Amino acid sequence: MLSTGALRAHLLAARLAGPVATSREDSLRSYRLFAVGDPRVTLGLAPERPWGERDLLRLMADRCGVSDDPGHVSGLDVIDPERTVAGLDAFARRLAYAARRRAPVLFGTGHPHRLLGFYAALADALSAAGCTVLTPAQGRCVDMTTRFGVRTYRLDHVRGVVLVREPGVRPRGSGTGAHTHSPLPVRMALGWIAERRGVLPELVVGDHGWVCGAGQLGIEAIGLADTxxxxxxxxxxxxxxxxxxxxxxxVRSEYYLPLTRYVLNRARLSQ
Known part of the structure; x- marks a missing residue:
């Protein structure tokens, strides 16, 4: 069993928390863009009130542990490992609740190169606990705006996790997918279920637009997020x-394995 202390040490050693690779410049740029409603960073979320740059900086200092000094404009950003541990505890409690209810769950990621293994292990554990892990809209196309223009992607499922990939790039079912922040894949997946009057997920687990897009539609969502x-x-x-x-x-995908073990243990889903 991975203790809280051991997890904290791993977070710092792997740079999952503490000084992280995300630059202060990138974080502040995201806060500026979010404040003006840029869809590249709102990720499908329509905030209920205006959020200015200073509001966002204070929020991120509270939720992540970044510096709240607006004069700090360069260098590496920082995540407080205590906040990460607390977040993983809350994440595990929500998974445990879904397992007790045998709730239908949808896993999706815009970071398949890094986080696919993390989500897939959770999907396996929830499936073993009696939850239905949904894998909708296989092969359906979605057009997404990228820095290279509008490109067409297809939804695919790998080990119970939905991701997108460019058609023809990799065989169906392979672990390599596209990095995306877009909420369009989760909207496509949920719309596909609704068209067939299927069972919608009670919980969406993922990152980026998967979480914000689902939450905006009123479906409970949990996930991981950087500064x-x-x-x-x-x-x-x-x-x-x-x-x-x-x-x-x-970070490297294997660095998330201790987080997987910690979450599964805290949720009492270890196999």
Whole structure:
């Protein structure tokens, strides 16, 4: 069993918390863009009230542990490991509740290169506990705006986790998908279920637009978020997102394995 102390030490050693690779410049840029409603950083969330840059800086200092000094404009950003541990505890409690209810759950990620294994292990555990892990809209196309223009992606499922990939890039079911912040994939997945009058998820687990897009539609959502992802923390503050865990979302995939073990143990889902 991974203790809280051991988890905290791992978070710092792997740079999942403490000084992280996300730059202060990137974080502040995201806060500026969110304040003016740029969809690249709102991730499908429509805030209930205006959020100025200073409001966002104070929120992110409270939720993540970044510096609240607006004069601090360069260098690496910081995540408080205590806040990460607290977030993972809340995340685990929500998974445990879903397991007790045998609730239908949807997993989706815009970070398949890094986080697929983390979500897939959770999906396996919830499935073993009697939850239905939903895998809707296989092969459906969604057009998303990227820095290279509008591109068409297809939804695919890997180990119970929905992701998107460019058609023809990798065989169906392979673990390599596209990095995206867009809420369009979760909207496509939920719309596909609704069209067929299927069972909607009681919980969506993921990151980026998967969490914010689901929360905006009134479906409970939990996920991981970096210091340059203010939308999830705004959603949490306003009640549209249930849990946003502050953590660097771009380190090597194997570094998330201790987080997986910790969450499964805290949720009493260890196999």
């Amino acid at each position: 340059d992802d203010p939308a999830l923390f705004v959603g949490e503050a306003e009640g549209q997102v249930s849990v946003a865990v502050p953590v660097d979302d771009g």
